[in-house]
Amino acid sequence: xxxxxxxxxxxxxxxxxxxxxxxxxxxxxxxxxxxxxxxxxxxxxxxxxxxxxxxxxxxxxxxxxxxxxxxxxxxxxxxxxxxxxxxxxxxxxxxxxxxxxxxxxxxxxxxxxxxxxxxxxxxxxxxxxxxxxxxxxxxxxxxxxxxxxxxxxxxxxxxxxxxxxxxxxxxxxxxxxxxxxxxxxxxxxxxxxxxxxxxxxxxxxxxxxxxxxxxxxxxxxxxxxxxxxxxxxxxxxxxxxxxxxxxxxxxxxxxxxxxxxxxxxxxxxxxxxxxxxxxxxxxxxxxxxxxxxxxxxxxxxxxxxxxxxxxxxxxxxxxxxxxxxxxxxxxxxxxxxxxxxxxxxxxxxxxxxxxxxxxxxxxxxxxxxxxxxxxxxxxxxxxxxxxxxxxxxxxxxxxxxxxxxxxxxxxxxxxxxxxxxxxxxxxxxxxxxxxxxxxxxxxxxxxxxxxxxxxxxxxxxxxxxxxxxxxxxxxxxxxxxxxxxxxxxxxxxxxxxxxxxxxxxxxxxxxxxxxxxxxxxxxxxxxxxxxxxxxxxxxxxxxxxxxxxxxxxxxxxxxxxxxxxxxxxxxxxxxxxxxxxxxxxxxxxxxxxxxxxxxxxxxxxxxxxxxxxxxxxxxxxxxxxxxxxxxxxxxxxxxx
Numbered sequence: 001x002x003x004x005x006x007x008x009x010x011x012x013x014x015x016x017x018x019x020x021x022x023x024x025x026x027x028x029x030x031x032x033x034x035x036x037x038x039x040x041x042x043x044x045x046x047x048x049x050x051x052x053x054x055x056x057x058x059x060x061x062x063x064x065x066x067x068x069x070x071x072x073x074x075x076x077x078x079x080x081x082x083x084x085x086x087x088x089x090x091x092x093x094x095x096x097x098x099x100x101x102x103x104x105x106x107x108x109x110x111x112x113x114x115x116x117x118x119x120x121x122x123x124x125x126x127x128x129x130x131x132x133x134x135x136x137x138x139x140x141x142x143x144x145x146x147x148x149x150x151x152x153x154x155x156x157x158x159x160x161x162x163x164x165x166x167x168x169x170x171x172x173x174x175x176x177x178x179x180x181x182x183x184x185x186x187x188x189x190x191x192x193x194x195x196x197x198x199x200x201x202x203x204x205x206x207x208x209x210x211x212x213x214x215x216x217x218x219x220x221x222x223x224x225x226x227x228x229x230x231x232x233x234x235x236x237x238x239x240x241x242x243x244x245x246x247x248x249x250x251x252x253x254x255x256x257x258x259x260x261x262x263x264x265x266x267x268x269x270x271x272x273x274x275x276x277x278x279x280x281x282x283x284x285x286x287x288x289x290x291x292x293x294x295x296x297x298x299x300x301x302x303x304x305x306x307x308x309x310x311x312x313x314x315x316x317x318x319x320x321x322x323x324x325x326x327x328x329x330x331x332x333x334x335x336x337x338x339x340x341x342x343x344x345x346x347x348x349x350x351x352x353x354x355x356x357x358x359x360x361x362x363x364x365x366x367x368x369x370x371x372x373x374x375x376x377x378x379x380x381x382x383x384x385x386x387x388x389x390x391x392x393x394x395x396x397x398x399x400x401x402x403x404x405x406x407x408x409x410x411x412x413x414x415x416x417x418x419x420x421x422x423x424x425x426x427x428x429x430x431x432x433x434x435x436x437x438x439x440x441x442x443x444x445x446x447x448x449x450x451x452x453x454x455x456x457x458x459x460x461x462x463x464x465x466x467x468x469x470x471x472x473x474x475x476x477x478x479x480x481x482x483x484x485x486x487x488x489x490x491x492x493x494x495x496x497x498x499x500x501x502x503x504x505x506x507x508x509x510x511x512x513x514x515x516x517x518x519x520x521x522x523x524x525x526x527x528x529x530x531x532x533x534x535x536x537x538x539x540x541x542x543x544x545x546x547x548x549x550x551x552x553x554x555x556x557x558x559x560x561x562x563x564x565x566x567x568x569x570x571x572x573x574x575x576x577x578x579x580x581x582x583x584x585x586x587x588x589x590x591x592x593x594x595x596x597x598x599x600x601x602x603x604x605x606x607x608x609x610x611x612x613x614x615x616x617x618x619x620x621x622x623x624x625x626x627x628x629x630x631x632x633x634x635x636x637x638x639x640x
Contacts, residue, residue, distance in 0.1 A: 022092045027067055030089030036206045037161075038063045038097050043131075043205040044157045044198065045101040048146040051315050053128045056205045058104060060122050066096040094162075098154060099176040105150030128211045133318040133370060134202030135437055136343065136392040137194065142202065143368060144191045151184035159188070160195030196439070211319060211327070265330045266311055268303035271350075272335040279402045286384045287337065287351045287376060291402060293426050294340030296348075302339060305366065306348035306359035313371055321373035322464050322504040324536030325355060338399050343392040343431075349399065351376075356387060356465050374465035375504065375535040382457045382469045382480075383506060385450050389428060396434035396461050398448060400427050406451040409433070410458065411444045412470075412494040413553075415487035419449050435497070436463035442495035442553075449482060456482040460508075462501045468532070469507040475531070475571040478509050486510070492547045492554045493528050499556075500532045503539060508532045511566065513573055514591035516613050520581035523549030527591045529566040529573045542566040544575030544639045546589070558639035565639065574599065574628040574638045578618060590614040590638065592628045599628050 031038065042059035050058060145153050151173060158169045166185055173181035201207060264270050271292075279289035296302055311329035313319050321327050330352040337356075338349040341363060348359040354377045361369040376384070386398045400407060408419035409432040423430040433446040447460040448467060458481045459467035471478040472486030481490055489512045500508060514527040526547045533540055541561050547554035557577040564570035576590035588605045596612035605624040607616030618624070626638030 022089055024068055026089040027093050030087055031063065031066060031093045034090055034093075035063060036204070038066070038093065039205045040198075040203055041094065041157055041161060042097050042101045044145070044161070044203055045098065045105065045150060045154045047105045047150065048142065052131065052318075053315055056129050056131070056208065057122055057124065059101075059205045062100045062104070063093075063097055064122075065100070066093045068096075095172060095175055098158075098172065102150050102154060102176055102178065105153075128315055129208045131204050132201040132207060132209055133320040133372075134197070134200045136345075136390065137394075137437075138197050138200045138202035139318075139368060139370070141191070141194050141197050143362070148187055148191065149184065151178045151181070152187035154178070155181070155184045155188040156191055157198065160193070161198045209319070211313070261332045262311075262329070264333050266304075266307045267333065268300045268307060270333040271303065271307075272333055273297075274335065276402070284380070285401075285403065286380045287356070288335065288353070289402070290335075290337050290351070290384075292336040292338070293399070293428075294338040294347075296339040296341065296346065297336060299339060302346055303336070303348060305361070305369075306339075306350065307334075309359055309369060309371055310350070310357055316367065316369070318368075318370040319372075320370075322375055322502075322535065323539060324504055324534070325373045325375040327371075327373050330357075337387070338389065340428075342390040342397060342428075345390060347389055349387060349389070353377075358388075358465055360390065372465055376466055377535070379466070381454075382450075382459070383466070385452075385457060386448060386459055386467055388461065388465050388467065391434055391437060391461075392431075394434060394437050395431035396436070397431045398429045398467070400424065400429060400450060401452075402427065403452045403454075404450045405453070408449040408451075409446050410449045412447050412458075412460070412487070413443075413445055413491050415484070415491045422448075434461045436461040436501055442498065445494035445497060455480060458482050460497055462497065462503070462505055464502060464504070466506075466535075468497075468500065468505045471507060471509045472511070473509070474511055474513075475509065475566060476568040478511075481510065489528060492526070492552070493530060493545050495553055496530055496543055496545060496556055499543070500541065503532070503541070504534045504536055505532045506535045511573075513593045514612060516589060516591050516615070518548070518579075518581065518589070519587050519615050520583040520585060522581045522583075525549070525579075525589065526554070527575070528554060529575075531566045533567075538562055540567070542573070542639060544573060546575075546577050546579075548579070560639045563639075565636070572596070572630060572636055574626055574636050576601070576614070576624065576626050576638055578620075578622060580620075586618050586620050586622075588614070588616045588618040588622070588624055590626050592636070595630050595632075596628045596636075597631050599626065601626055 039059045042062045043055055046055045046058055145156065154173060155169050158164045158172060169185060170181040173184055178184055273292045274289060276291040282289045309317055319327055334350040334352040337351055340347060344363050345360045346363055350357045356374045356376050358372045385401045385404060389397045389399050407422040407424050407429045409422055410419035411417055422432060435445050447458050447470065450457050458470040460470060462468050470481040472481040472489045473479045480486060489510045493510060497508060509531050511529045512526065513529055516525045516527060518525050528545045529542060530545065531542045541559065542563060542565055543556050544558040545554040546557050558575040566573045572593045572595060574592040574596060576588055579587050579589050581587060588601060590599050590601065592599060592612040594612055598610050599614040600608040601616060601624045603625045604622035605616055605618045607614060628636045630636060
C-alpha cells in the first residue's frame with residue numbers, strides 16, 4: 001500500500017515549461033509519510049547549543065512549516081528532483097527543512113530571522129521533552145557533531161541518514177544556501193563514519209521522554225503570584241471552615257518549605273559510607289553492605305554535583321529510568337557505592353534503599369551529563385552482585401559486590417567452552433562484550449559469571465544498570481544457570497534474551513519442560529519456556545520456544561505477558577507450532593508440562609490426544625487453538 005501511495009504521488013509530479021514541478025498535495029503527502037525522518041534530520045542539523053528540549057520543538061516546527069504557501073505548483077531544482085524512494089515530493093520538503101535548519105544554526109547578525117525565533121507552534125508548558133538516552137557511543141557522536149559547523153553537520157547527516165553520495169550532497173547543500181559545500185564535506189570527514197548510530201533513539205525527536213521544568217526557577221518567576229494565591233486561599237479557608245484543621249494536608253509545611261532531610265541529601269559530607277568489612281559480619285547480602293569504592297570517593301565537588309543533579313536535573317541532563325522507577329531526589333543522604341573514572345567519564349553510583357542512581361559526566365567537563373535510575377527494592381544475593389559502571393564501544397564494565405572473588409566472561413551459546421577470566425580491580429571488572437549494545441544477527445551471547453563463597457552465578461546485560469540474574473529449572477525449584485544442565489538448557493535459546501532489553505527485568509529462567517518425538521522419523525524436538533520477571537512486578541513475559549534436532553538455536557513459537565503460566569505461581573505451560581517434516585508433511589506439534597493429562601486442538605486443526613504431547617497432520621498455514629487438561633482436572637490454554 002505504501003509503494004502504491006508513492007507511485008500515485010509520482011504521477012502528480014508534472015513537467016512544466018522550465019522543468020519538473022511539485023504541487024502542495026504531493027509535498028504534504030511526502031511530509032506526512034516521512035515526518036519522523038524529516039524531524040530526525042532537522043534535529044541532527046540544529047545546533048546542540050539550543051538544548052535538547054528546544055531542539056525537539058524547533059525540529060518539529062521547521063518540518064511543519066516546510067510546505068509551500070498557496071496551492072500553485074512549485075518548480076523543482078535539480079537537487080530536489082529525486083528524493084527518498086524516487087519521490088520528488090520528499091526531495092522538495094527535505095530541502096526546505098534543511099535550508100531552514102541551517103538558517104537556524106547560523107550565528108545571529110542583527111535581528112533574528114524567522115527560523116531563529118522560537119516557534120509559536122508546537123508549544124509545551126510545564127514539561128521538558130527530549131529523546132530517549134542512547135549509549136556512550138551516541139553521546140560521543142553527538143559531542144563530535146556539536147563541534148562541527150551547521151553545514152558540516154548537514155553533510156554528515158545527508159551522507160549517513162539519507163545515504164547520498166558526495167556529489168549529491170554538494171548539490172543539496174548548495175541548493176540549501178551553503179556557499180562552500182566542499183569545505184563542509186571536508187569538515188564532516190573529521191567525524192568517524194558511525195552512520196548506523198544516526199538511527200538510534202538518541203536522535204529520535206518523535207519518541208520522547210517528559211520531565212518537569214526547573215521547579216525552583218518556576219517558583220522564583222511566579223513568587224508574587226503564588227503569594228497572592230496563597231493569601232487568597234488562606235482567607236477563603238478561614239471564612240469557609242468552622243474550625244478544627246487546615247485542610248487535607250494537615251500540619252504539613254508549604255510545598256517548597258526548606259526541609260532538613262532534603263538539605264542533608266544534598267550534602268556530600270553526609271553521604272552514607274559503609275566500612276569495607278561490614279559485609280563479612282552482616283546477615284544481609286544486598287547493596288546496603290557494599291563499601292564505597294573508587295579513586296574519587298574523596299572528591300567533594302564531584303559528589304556535590306552528582307547529588308545536586310539527582311535532586312534537580314537541568315535541561316541538558318540525559319535522564320533515563322527502568323520502567324516503574326521514580327526519578328525524584330532522595331529522601332535523605334544516600335549511600336555512596338562508587339566514585340571514579342570509567343572510560344573517559346567520571347561516574348558516581350549512589351543507593352537510597354530502593355533505587356540505584358548513576359551520575360556520569362565527561363572527564364573534561366560537565367556538559368552532556370547523564371543520570372540513570374534502576375529499581376532494586378528487595379534485591380539480595382545474586383541480584384545484588386553486580387552493577388553496570390559504563391558501556392563503551394560495544395563493551396560493558398561492572399562493579400561487583402565485595403563478596404565476589406572471581407569474575408569471568410562466558411558465551412551462553414557455547415556451554416562446553418571455558419569462560420574467559422576477567423581481571424577484578426577494587427571490585428571493577430575488565431571490560432567485556434555487551435549483547436545489549438549489539439545489533440544485527442545473533443551468533444553469541446556473552447554473560448557475566450561471578451563466583452563467591454556461596455557458588456557461581458550468571459547475569460546478563462540487558463541495557464540497564466542492574467544485570468538480569470539467569471536461572472534454570474522448573475519454576476518454584478529453579479537453580480543457577482551456571483551448572484552443566486542449566487548451561488545446556490540455555491544454549492539454544494540465549495538469543496531470545498534480546499526481547500527483554502530495557503524492560504526492567506530482574507531475572508530470567510529457562511525451563512526445559514518437554515522432549516517430543518517428531519513424526520516421519522525426524523528425531524526429537526526440545527520445548528523450553530523462558531520467563532522474565534521484572535522489578536516492578538507487572539510486565540512479566542513468558543516465551544514458549546521450540547528447537548528441532550540439529551538446529552543451532554530455538555524459535556519463539558508463543559508469547560504471553562502478565563500471565564502466571566511458566567512461573568512459580570502456576571508452574572504449567574502449553575504451546576504448539578506448525579512444523580514441516582523432512583518428508584515434506586505439515587504437522588501441528590503441541591507440548592505441555594508433564595502434569596498435562598490430555599491436549600485438544602480446535603480451529604484450523606481438529607485433534608486430541610492423551611498425555612502431554614500431541615502431533616497431528618495439518619495443512620500449511622493452518623491456525624489452531626489449544627487447550628490442555630491437568631491431572632487434577634484443571635484446564636489450561638495454550639500460549640499464543
